[in-house]
Amino acid sequence: MKSLKQRLKKNESTEWGKYDERLMKAAENGDIEKLTATLKKGTSPTKLDPEGHSA
Numbered sequence: 001m002k003s004l005k006q007r008l009k010k011n012e013s014t015e016w017g018k019y020d021e022r023l024m025k026a027a028e029n030g031d032i033e034k035l036t037a038t039l040k041k042g043t044s045p046t047k048l049d050p051e052g053h054s055a
Contacts, residue, residue, distance in 0.1 A: 016050065019043040027055040
């Protein structure tokens with residue numbers, strides 16, 4: 001069984017996708033409806049963007 005640390009590390013190394021970008025924009029704009037809809041699609045809020053920011 002993988003530890004939480006290993007699972008989070010795996011998510012950070014994956015490619016940055018369109019849903020990740022939508023999540024960041026919704027968080028920056030404070031749009032709760034878009035934020036929850038994007039999270040339901042399976043996006044990880046702890047994933048870092050190329051600049052090192054997370055939602």
